Structures are given as C-alpha cells and as structure tokens.
Amino acid sequence: MSVAQSLPPHRSVVEHLVRQAVYARLGRPLPRAAAAPNPLVVNVSARHCHLTQEAVEVLFGKGHQLQVFKWLYQEGQFAAKETVTLIGPRSRVISNLRILGPCRTLNQVELAYTDGIALGFELPHRISGDIKGTVGCMLMGSSGFFEMNSLKRYSAEAFERGFPATPRRVFDGRSV
Numbered sequence: 001m002s003v004a005q006s007l008p009p010h011r012s013v014v015e016h017l018v019r020q021a022v023y024a025r026l027g028r029p030l031p032r033a034a035a036a037p038n039p040l041v042v043n044v045s046a047r048h049c050h051l052t053q054e055a056v057e058v059l060f061g062k063g064h065q066l067q068v069f070k071w072l073y074q075e076g077q078f079a080a081k082e083t084v085t086l087i088g089p090r091s092r093v094i095s096n097l098r099i100l101g102p103c104r105t106l107n108q109v110e111l112a113y114t115d116g117i118a119l120g121f122e123l124p125h126r127i128s129g130d131i132k133g134t135v136g137c138m139l140m141g142s143s144g145f146f147e148m149n150s151l152k153r154y155s156a157e158a159f160e161r162g163f164p165a166t167p168r169r170v171f172d173g174r175s176v
Contacts, residue, residue, distance in 0.1 A: 048098045049084065049109040049139070049148075056103060059084060059141025066101040076102070087138040088119030097139075107148050109137060 009017075023030045056064055059082075066080040080099040086109060087093050094115060116123035121135055136149045 046098070047094065047109075047111045047115055048079075048100050049086075049107070050100055050104040051107050051146075052105065053103045055107050055139075055146050056082075056099075058144050058146045059139060061143040064143075066099060066103065068101070069098075072100070078102070082141070085140040086119070087140060088121060090120035092119050094119065107146075109139075109148060 020030055056066060066082055068078045069081040070079045072078055078101050080101045082099050083096040084099065085093050085095050086097050097109070111123060113123065121137070123135070136147060139146045139148055
C-alpha cells in the first residue's frame with residue numbers, strides 16, 4: 001500500500017495565508033495589493049564574497065570547483081558549500097564567510113557596516129561590483145591564503161540581478 005506524498009505549499013502561498021490570518025485577526029480587510037503574491041522578491045544579503053576561479057584554486061587547491069550548497073533567487077546563482085575565514089587588520093576574524101557562485105571576473109567581499117567596525121576596517125559604501133577605492137583583506141581557505149584587494153560595505157538599498165520585471169518599473173542596480 002503506497003501513501004501519496006504531497007509537496008509542501010510554495011512559500012508565497014504560505015505568506016499569503018499568514019497575511020490573510022493576521023488581517024482577519026485584526027478585524028481589518030486585506031489590502032488590495034496583498035491579494036496576490038508580489039512578483040518583486042526582496043532579500044537580505046548577508047556577508048559573503050565573490051571569487052575568481054584563480055582565488056578558489058589558491059584557497060582550496062588546484063582544479064577545485066565550487067559546489068552548490070543552496071540555490072539563490074537570482075537564476076544561476078548559488079551559495080557554495082565552501083567557506084573562508086576573513087582576517088582583519090587587528091587579527092580579528094570572521095569565520096565561515098560564505099562564497100557565492102559561480103566564479104566571477106573579480107574578487108570582492110561584501111560586509112555589513114558593523115562587521116567592518118569589529119574587524120577594524122573603514123569600509124566604503126559601494127554598490128555590488130564597484131570596488132574602486134576599497135580596502136583589502138586576507139582570506140584563508142583549506143589549502144591556502146589569498147590576499148584580497150577589495151572589501152566593501154554592502155549597499156543594502158541596491159537591487160541585485162535576477163528578479164522578475166514588475167509594473168513598478170524597478171531596474172537592476174537602481175537604488176531606492
């Protein structure tokens with residue numbers, strides 16, 4: 001005898017049901033805009049780094065390829081299983097700094113303002129990909145060290161690539 005297994009509901013469906021329950025509990029009507037899942041996906045980007053294939057090989061060994069830990073909302077992007085340790089100027093560290101893949105054409109680390117204070121860095125505020133005038137750091141992997149020349153505070157109000165088009169005319173990279 002086999003039991004049919006059903007898939008859990010999609011996250012947006014659960015969010016809509018919760019929203020309906022909260023508004024019902026408050027005795028308020030559900031806003032029109034919340035009647036269906038919003039096509040604009042907004043996420044918080046925790047501290048992470050982007051690396052070139054050369055940097056990956058220095059940190060994890062010749063020929064090493066990043067392995068997928070979890071797929072991200074941006075199509076084709078993933079959080080890698082591999083992590084590194086970031087070493088700051090005061091010998092303070094951030095362990096298990098997640099690498100985002102696939103490999104890029106430049107190396108950069110993106111941190112919160114408070115991470116910079118804890119590490120002893122004066123981090124410039126930049127949109128992803130803008131590394132001009134940023135400070136460097138040292139990364140440690142399982143097979144070696146890699147000296148970075150770009151470390152920056154992440155621009156929380158900038159949109160990353162990969163979200164669906166919306167009638168609100170929000171474009172990739174635009175600050176809000």
